[in-house]
Amino acid sequence: MATKISPLSGFPELLPEQRVVEREVVASLAHSFELHGFTNIETRAVEPVDVLLGKGETSKEVYLLERLQREVGETEHGDRTATGGLGLHFDLTVPFARYVLEHAGHLQFPFRRFQIQPAWRGERPQEGRYRQFTQADVDIVGRDALPFHHDVEVMRVMVEALDALPLPPLSFQFNNRKLIQGFYAGLGVPDIEAAIRVIDKLDKLPAEKVAELLVSDAGATAEQAEQCLALATIRVADTSFVERVRALGVTDALLDEGLAELAAVVEGCSAALPSDITIEANLRIARGLDYYTGTVVEIFMSGYERLKSVGGGGRYDALASDGRTTYPGVGVSFGVSRSLIPLLADGVLAGSRPVPSAVLVAVSDEGSRADSEAVASSLRAHGVPCEVAPTAAKFGKQIKTAERRGIPFVWFGPGSTADATHQVKDIRSGEQVDADPTTWTPPHEDLRPRVVSPTNSPATSNTEETTK
């Protein structure tokens, strides 16, 4: 009795041609991170529930693990949360914090690592929001202290890593928690935390409504609310925000520190290579998560603003703590699934072919299959991915087989050609030439499947326009 097969909402699966894109992107990210000396780790898929729920983000819909065969003493429901039940991690930061504590004795600090793994959240799926998704995190964590220059460094690494990807133009929007907190403190806003949460709603609520909430929730005066909004509307692509903030007339030591840090981050990231990536100071960026203590960033993708951020992160002075030692960290995360799956669905990105083979070696008749296998071995010996035709069908059919699989070349051995030579045919152009199986190699761009942009969507044409 066959079980009914149907898609599972929120658990996307890619076809081979799309998977080419994801693999290419992941490989490129890993390469970029490694260029900067970040080491890779992979943490287990599960964490104890109390670890998962410890870090403020209690609203996450954690998937709990349950075995079909329960062990003696295990209860059916209810106290799993309290008694060390297991759950799938919902991000890579919480497992990383746990990993740092667990292995602190074996790590060198500052510890620089990247992690590209799936995470799971039981929330309602939507475009760009899945129940299983892959993200790429890069972080630096120190013991007791982590100098500020690492904030600049890690953000720059992500700018460079994303700049190397074939994505629509991205925008990194930075802010600094010290700047906001210092400003609010200097201004005399009674409940700074509440004020930050309210300001974070600026893109959903109109300014007047936010001003009202600042008064009602954060205890601000109307004048203070106005000043908070004035701060939040500052958004510039250089360090001129410093003067604009000063012009608001608030003075505070923490504010000064935040201004200096944000300026350093904006300057440091802008100094990276020429690119399609926009760097901005956007003083309304707050990030709801309350463990951020300094630099904060959100990343947006041109043409895909509806996805909200495709990445984000920042500084957390207490990423992890074992009671005696505190481990501050700074890092940023990029949503691989969130950004790639919509781009694949829209045809903005695609794989050049669904199979690795660059060559299909034709088979004249089943009696000579070994000859074809030998040709394939010669090609593989110098790194040309290839496969042998599945049947000794008519050559026209074998060529069609190659075409359907996106394989650009068909190889004909001596037994198949009029003058008994080895020949290779580019089935796109139809050109067929003599070739030596021990040395022939396809053009570099045909050697491996690669990422292509099949449609001229708004997102990709923006790429051309914004290139200076």
Place this chain on the structure above:
RNA sequence: GUGGGUAUAGCUCAGCUGGUAGAGCGCCGCCUCGUGGUGGCGGAUGUCGCGGGUUCAAGUCCCGUUACUCACCCCA
């Protein structure tokens, strides 16, 4: 979790006021007896999501259910 929409061939979908299922694309074959793509001709494929009800008769109407999907909420 709340509200809306949808469910028919591998894919995209049509199928009116009920009368035992269709198109395009794709696929296979032939025209062309070992070098594809264009063209022509021919062919195969469906428990019409699932369960129940009304009816002489249900893809179509009613009820239920499941899945998918969109919006709200929240985030990568």
